[in-house]
Amino acid sequence: MPGLNLRRPLGMGTAASVTVVVLAAGPAWAGYGDGGATNGGTHTSGDAGEDGTVSATAGGIVYDHSKNGSGNNAGAPAPVGNWSPPACWYAPKYTPKQFKKYKEKIWEVDSTSPQWDFEERRRYVNGGPYKNFNLAKSGKGYWWDSYSASNYPPGWDKCSKPPFWVDKGDPPPADTPEAVTPEILAQLAYAEIRLPDTRLELNPEGGTKVNLPTWAWLDNAAFRPVSVTASVPALNIQATTTAEPVSLRIEPGTDDAQTYPASGECRIEDGRIGQPYTKGHAKTDPPCGVKYLRSSGDGTYPLKATITWKIHWTGTGTGGGGLPDGHFGTTQDITVGEIQAINR
Template sequence: MADNKIGGGAQTPPPPGQKTSGGVNDSTLNSTVGVIVYDRSKNGSGDSVGPVTSSTSRTPPACWYAPKYTPAQLKATLEPIWEADSTGYQWDAEQRDRYVNGHPYKDFNEDKAGEGYWWSSYVNEDFPPGWDKCDKPIFWVDKGDPPPANIENAVTPKILAELAYNEVRVPGTKVTLAPADKTKVNLPTWAWLDGAKFKPVSVTASIPVLGISATTTAEPVSLKIDPGTPDAETYPASGVCEIKGGTIGEAYAKGRSDETPPCGVKYLRSSGTGSYPLKATITWKIHWTGTGNTGGNLPDGTFGATQDVVVQEIQAVNR
């Protein structure tokens, strides 16, 4: 387990529920200098929104370095710890030497207030593998300068984009069916989604003091229908309905009963006294743009929902 001393490296995870966006919710970490700010105003909305599932074994950033303290804030954070003598004389002495006595910093760099920030580690609040790898002691960076070359996990627009990916929420995928409540064996059933709800969504992550940001955008590209039983046929045969111009399938209209649905299903066997679990899954294409003309693609994401479909036998009348 990593050392949880301030200034000595990564911290241990907080108790469940005590998390903050972009860092560990440690009571001694009262600075929000470099905490990531999320703009979720263009996210999906509604009761059934949810996060996408990556189509690959995507590994989100586990930890990163960013500004955390002004000189006054670092002083206010470390001095009470030293005075309490809760971390041991040797560690306290080493810290004083590093941040006060000039080896390499003097008096918390108070003479450089307003010219830069103390940087330290932040941890992904989900604590993925590697969350404790950012264990370098707190270091100083002047405004406008890059962090030292030996800092591999310094925050970048790409890191912000990957963290924004975790915040993306997309609308639910319960499809409208015609016939609506119950369908019949061998009857083509139309399926569609409200195109107004299925448009690109995005989340922007930024660190204002650094002037960097990234926007991660998810765009719907296809709907996959899984009838919930092998005794069924889908339209098209692949079960994948392409999304065109924001339209997902076509709404059924009177007079089209003899047409083949552009998106739908035909059940070949009754569901008996039960129902079939039809699953509708949207694939979302995900990309990002960031400060400095940066950007690129991120792994596709999927989000689906299951709904019960009752299938009845067509009753024939014998004369």
């Protein structure tokens, strides 16, 4: 069969972009190939070798982070509701030659029971149902196996089906709902997204006064859509998950405060959240901001700013769809002083 490129340097990825490559449903199964290129800023899932490279099996997922969020305080979105990315999934993992080497190494060390070895050989070597690791079908398909999320979340061991063969152009068996699809890749890319720090620009900065409206806004350059692409090169499929900022929620850190607008929810207008203060607007309420009604005394108030990000995906052979919105926020300490009266 055509050779698979199985070795990629470690450290190719950057934490700055999220592109997800996923399998396509329906007719897209016929498009499986023997590999595929990805954009720059990628990393491959796999096992690290002693020479500092990753040995990727046939179905290793490649993530392109070149358009992801960045910065020392960037972080993952907190999904709205009770949702989490897949804990496990099935995807191509071995060519026939790789699978033979993998299994025979296990049998050689005598770490399993004779009965287990007998059943394994019967299944994969002696025709029950596969013969000689399907070496005769090299280049015509892959051995599929389970993968699990690296942090082993609940359900990571749910994909317990033994390795199975899938011919190129054929869908995986109907009894494997966890088989990788564009949607599953998009969800895995969601977990790779990193969002920029939500620290507000304020006027006055460095502290404010009681009953003085404080204008708040976000740096436009920092709050642009971010995305990650995940792909399975062996299947020539991919999916991209994109997060776009839609609103900012301000929580003053005390009940003795008033937000602008009253809901505390600052929407995006004209491509920006909030508006910088400009001279001549001292008597104008800010479109996004806060007014403290009581001094913070010797302490500070924890002003929390949380961005809501709308998250959606597209993938090979499909228009994609929506994923749960994500929240990401930052808290900054605000000193509020009394306005000093001046006796003349």
